[in-house]
Amino acid sequence: MRLVLVGPPGAGKGTQAEFIAENFTIPKISTGDIFRANVSGGTDLGKLAKKFMDAGDLVPDEVTNAMVRDRLGEPDASDGFLLDGFPRNVAQAYELDSMLNDLGSSLDVVLELEVEHEEVVKRLSGRRTCRNCGHVWHLEYDPPTVVGVCDRCSGELYQRDDDFPETVRHRLEVYSAQTSPLIEFYISRKQLVRIDALGAVEDVTDRAIAALSAARS
Ligand SMILES: [Zn+2]
Incomplete structure (x- = not known):
């Protein structure tokens, strides 16, 4: 299973990536992890990337692209992988084709987690974070016993800037604008599978696995 996972902020992509990768016994490869590994490992690419980031x-x-190419060439990815965070645009999608072609393989499927934007706004804007221990509560799904107070450490709860409704809406709009050409590209290739990412984590994972298994057969 060679899979790309796509989804908006707040769709639970990181969690689903873990469970899906585990189910198909494939490595979960995220661009964030690749970056950190190259920078902390002091590879030539890591040093180069760090120069840009420091500036x-x-x-x-x-x-x-070069980092992703290296990572996909590692032995654990030879029988499949779940890519998270790459490709971000159509140019990178073509780049991915070329990488896989050089490795003698090809992409099987792109899974998009779909959630209604206002549902994400509701999910994220209900979050309250503890200033002391960092635990995240939710006014609706996981409320603290006393309003504004952390059950774990009695710390003060606050709403992070990232969780303000306007901020969440803006991030979703940016995501849609950037991602829609990529989604259209994979639709035209008949490689896109979409699932509703609303609901309990386990239910979404089950839906994803069923859709992916069907797409592969
Ligand atoms: Zn706390």
Whole structure:
């Protein structure tokens, strides 16, 4: 199973990535992890990336592409993988094709987690974070016993800037604008599978596994 996972912020992509990868016994490869591994491992690419980051610049696509290429060439990815965070655009999608082609394989499927935007706004804007221990509560799904107070450590709860409804809506709009050409690209290739990512974590995982198994057969 060679799989790319796509989904908006707040869709629980990180959690689903773990469970799906575990189910198919494939490594979960995220661009964040690849970056950290290269930078902390002091590879040439890591040093190059760090130079851009230290200067406050975006790491160029070529550097990211080279890191992903290296990672996909590692033995544990030879029988499949779940890619999270790559490709981000159509140019990178073509790059991924070329990487896999060089490795003698190809992409099986792109799974998109779909959630209604206002549902994400509701989910994220209900979060309250403890200033003391960092635990995240939710006004609706996991409320603290006393309003504004952490059950674990009695610390003060607050709403992170990232969780303000306007901020969440903005992030979702940016995501849609950036991702829709990529989604269209994979639809035209008949490689896109969509699932509803609303509901309990286990239910979403079951839905994802069923959809992926069907897509593969
Ligand atoms: Zn606390």
